[in-house]
Structures are given as C-alpha cells and as structure tokens.
Amino acid sequence: MFQGSIVALVTPMHEDGSLDEASLRKLVEFHIEQGTNAIVAMGTTGESATLNEKEHCHVIRQVVDIVAGRIPVIAGTGANSTTEAIDLTRCAADAGVDACLLVTPYYNKPTQEGLVLHYKAIAAAVDIPQILYNVPGRTACDMLPETVAQLKDVPNIVGIKDATGDMAVGKALLALSDDNFAVYSGDDATSCELILMGAKGSITVTGNVAPAKNSQMCAKALAGDSKGAKAIDDELQPLHNDLFVQANPIPVKWAVCELGLIEKGIRLPMTWLTEDCEAVVKKAMSAAQ
DSSP states (O other), X not given: OOOEEEEEOOOOBOTTSOBOHHHHXXXXXHHHHHTOOEEEESSGGGTGGGSOHHHHHHHHHHHHHHHTTSSOEEEEOOOSSXXXXXXXXXXXXXXXXXXXXXXXXXXXXXXXXXXXXHHHHHHHHOOSOEEEEEOHHHHSOOOOHHHHHHHTTSTTEEXXXXXXXXHHHHHHHHTTOBTTBEEEEOOHHHHHHHHHHTOOEEEESGGGTSHHHHHHHHXXXXXXXXXXXXXXXXXXXXXXXXXXXXXXTHHHHHHHHHTTSSOSOOOTTSOOOOHHHHHHXXXXXXXXX
C-alpha cells in the first residue's frame, strides 16, 4: 500500500509548451528532498489531457528513471476510451511504475455497469496495481460506492482516490477498505479529515507547493495525532482552497514557477494565471511557509 503525501506532479514546460526535462529532474529531486512520500506522474495536474500518448509515456519513463526507486511512482493512465487506457497502462507498466491511477471515463458518461466493465477490462489486461479515481466535478461521471464494492476484490485493484470532498461518500468507501484496498483523498481541503477517518494518504495538488508541510500533516494524521495534523492543515487551508481559484493546474503551475522550480509554461487550452489572481495565490503561499 502507498501512504502519506502523494504529489500529483505538475509537468514542467517551456513557454512554447514543449516539455522541460531539466526542470522535471529538478522538480522530482526537490520532492524527494522535501519528504514527499510518492509521486503521481501524468495525472490531471500533470496536464495529461493535452499531452499526446508518446509524450505521456515519455514523461512517465523520465520520472521513473529520475526517482530510481527512492519513492513509489504512480502513473495516471485513465482515459475515456477503454482501449486507450489499456495502452497507457501497459506503457506505464513497461516503464516500471509501482501502480497506475485511472480516472473514470470523462465526457461520455458511462453507466455504472460500464464503469465496472471498463475497470475490469484494464485490470485483466495489465497485471499492475491499479487505483480507481473518482472526480465527478471534472468528469461528469460519478462512480458510486456500490460500484466500487463490485471492483474492490479484483486482485490488482488496490484502492480509490476519492475527490468528491463528500465525507459521507468517504465514510462509505472507508467501510469497503481492508488490507488489500485503500482509500486516498483527492480533495486537499478535506484530506486531513479523511485520513483521520482511515484513509491512507492524500493524492495532492497542495503538495506541489508545500511538500514538507503536507507530508508532515499526512504523517501526523496517519499516526492518529488529530491535534497536530489539524494545526498544520490550518496553515495549508489557504493553499487547499486558492490553488483552485482558476482551473487546476493553472494556479499550481504559477505557484511552482514562483518557487523557481519551473518555467512559465502551460498547454492550451489552459492559460497562465491571470494577474488579478496572483495576489490571492501568493498570500496562500505565504500562509503555508
């Protein structure tokens, strides 16, 4: 099982939108030094939707090579085409990742039966640990806890990232968890609470900007230190909220650029953070120092 602060890594780019491999190396080393417990390469925050399949697989391979086994690497390999998700998952497995994170198919709105068949097909095709990912606010597809219950005992489905921010949903998912199936928060604002309830960690955007503090918060929550975890989380709450002042990953890429770790690069149709939001994000960064 993976635990703690699992950073959904931004993908460094030059101003023309091309991949910046030098900054990627610097960024990964920064996270290892700061105590990040695992990295997700090519998740939503990594702009997976705007990289082609060749680039997608290349970034995953680069992250695996840079990490060199020091912390786990999880690859985002979800797609709204089951065959594409299988291809990306195979690519990630070949690259040597420790697990794959598979968002629900977006836009085409499958039924709950379709979700079960989708995930079972990927699990059968690629023998690697796989984490389900439900973020209905972005996908227009909500995977219900009853559906998760049908998938949790598939041998290589090992967990779910719940980004609903709904504690009732989190509680229902935690009731399904066991030694072979973990729940992870995908909503920074409620991650501390969910970990204190029994989740194994946070797949985090905030961790891009405040990796040490986010890791410390997760560690205290995992240890059952509610007071200590909440004290740190209170300092992180402005980041949890204001890194979404515009669509992710616009604010977080701006913040990581402000830290001097990446250049000012993002792929269309995403655009750079507008000036009217800069002070908001900067204030949140200061609160988390």
